[in-house]
Amino acid sequence: MANKVALLTAGGYAPCLSASIGFLIKEWTRVSPDTEIIAYKHGYQGLLTGDSITVTDTVREGAEILTEYGGSPIGNSRVKLTNVKNLVQRGLIAEGQDPLQVAADQLTADGVDVLHTIGGDDTNTTAADLAKFLHEQGHELTVVGLPKTIDNDVVPIKQTLGAWTAAEMGSRFAQNIIAEHNVGPRMLIIHEVMGRNCGWLTAATARAYREWLEAREWLPEIGLTKEAWDIHALWLPEAALDIDAEAQRLKAVMDDQGCVNVFLSEGAGLEAIVADMQAAGDDVPRDPFGHVRLDEVNPGAWFADKFADRLGAEKVMVQKSGYYARSAPANAADLELIKAMSDKAVEAALAGTPGVIGEDYENADVLGPIAFDRIAGGKPFDIGTDWYLQILDAVGQPRPPQ
Numbered sequence: 001m002a003n004k005v006a007l008l009t010a011g012g013y014a015p016c017l018s019a020s021i022g023f024l025i026k027e028w029t030r031v032s033p034d035t036e037i038i039a040y041k042h043g044y045q046g047l048l049t050g051d052s053i054t055v056t057d058t059v060r061e062g063a064e065i066l067t068e069y070g071g072s073p074i075g076n077s078r079v080k081l082t083n084v085k086n087l088v089q090r091g092l093i094a095e096g097q098d099p100l101q102v103a104a105d106q107l108t109a110d111g112v113d114v115l116h117t118i119g120g121d122d123t124n125t126t127a128a129d130l131a132k133f134l135h136e137q138g139h140e141l142t143v144v145g146l147p148k149t150i151d152n153d154v155v156p157i158k159q160t161l162g163a164w165t166a167a168e169m170g171s172r173f174a175q176n177i178i179a180e181h182n183v184g185p186r187m188l189i190i191h192e193v194m195g196r197n198c199g200w201l202t203a204a205t206a207r208a209y210r211e212w213l214e215a216r217e218w219l220p221e222i223g224l225t226k227e228a229w230d231i232h233a234l235w236l237p238e239a240a241l242d243i244d245a246e247a248q249r250l251k252a253v254m255d256d257q258g259c260v261n262v263f264l265s266e267g268a269g270l271e272a273i274v275a276d277m278q279a280a281g282d283d284v285p286r287d288p289f290g291h292v293r294l295d296e297v298n299p300g301a302w303f304a305d306k307f308a309d310r311l312g313a314e315k316v317m318v319q320k321s322g323y324y325a326r327s328a329p330a331n332a333a334d335l336e337l338i339k340a341m342s343d344k345a346v347e348a349a350l351a352g353t354p355g356v357i358g359e360d361y362e363n364a365d366v367l368g369p370i371a372f373d374r375i376a377g378g379k380p381f382d383i384g385t386d387w388y389l390q391i392l393d394a395v396g397q398p399r400p401p402q
Contacts, residue, residue, distance in 0.1 A: 199236025
């Protein structure tokens with residue numbers, strides 16, 4: 001039995017957080033109605049400051065409502081418990097305090113014996129460190145995490161929560177943006193998709209968009225053509241990009257169609273962008289985790305600058321679907337996966353089995369708790385995937401070397 005359960009969501013948003021909270025509350029209420037539930041506000045920030053919400057009977061009864069919304073009702077933040085300097089600067093701990101000790105003391109004071117973390121690899125492995133720290137102090141805490149990231153880049157998890165929805169939403173966003181392709185002659189449109197190190201989301205968004213494209217009717221006699229609405233380039237972090245060769249290829253597309261539509265993963269070419277900034281003496285903005293702040297670096301604008309003149313573009317548009325896609329409510333496919341993982345998370349917690357719930361692709365895709373020491377970020381997208389290569393062939397982009 002678990003006397004008290006705590007929930008927290010952390011990191012960037014994904015279309016699964018609200019639904020995960022709802023399903024976890026529902027399942028705990030079903031199997032262990034006497035278990036108390038609280039939720040720390042704004043992730044680890046709320047844990048450090050003791051800011052939490054009590055899950056009341058009213059919330060339990062209405063938990064299903066949470067599955068209809070995006071975002072997170074309890075809030076997120078980007079707080080790294082091991083970045084002491086940043087935590088002191090933000091006033092979350094005092095000078096000289098150990099953040100792990102502060103968090104551990106709060107969990108102990110709150111009487112929490114199960115912690116559900118809904119986040120990426122940083123969120124979940126940090127929680128594991130916290131559980132280990134508490135164990136050494138005689139407080140047993142079972143941490144069971146859910147894998148949230150639209151990048152689908154967590155090792156060894158087959159499918160992370162929210163990624164399917166983000167791809168669908170990115171496609172919907174593109175359907176309107178690419179309608180701008182003939183707002184003027186020689187139009188360059190760059191659709192920037194989230195994905196720092198992994199191109200899965202950009203590729204999956206392109207796949208969803210082209211599925212929509214294939215299902216449409218066209219009227220070329222009046223200028224409504226599939227070719228002009230299509231994707232003409234798909235650039236991912238995992239695939240090397242020859243800018244000169246791509247410029248030559250896309251110049252021919254521009255001459256023929258009067259437009260070029262690019263799907264760009266925000267992490268594509270990041271090393272070159274950072275090198276350009278450093279060479280110019282510019283500071284490279286980074287978050288508390290040391291990651292480059294991509295929204296400030298603006299990869300889409302960098303690529304637009306590299307290609308506009310080479311393509312003879314008269315007008316350039318860079319649009320980012322990230323916030324639109326990541327804050328959406330979960331679609332049917334994600335809801336099914338979220339419920340399955342949430343139910344398994346409660347089962348694991350009651351059994352005292354820690355880990356991150358996922359379909360383990362290193363173990364025949366079995367759904368269950370995966371040990372924290374096996375969890376890692378940065379799983380690359382396999383650019384040998386058949387459906388990705390088929391997209392490249394269809395749009396006339398050369399396949400990357402394997």
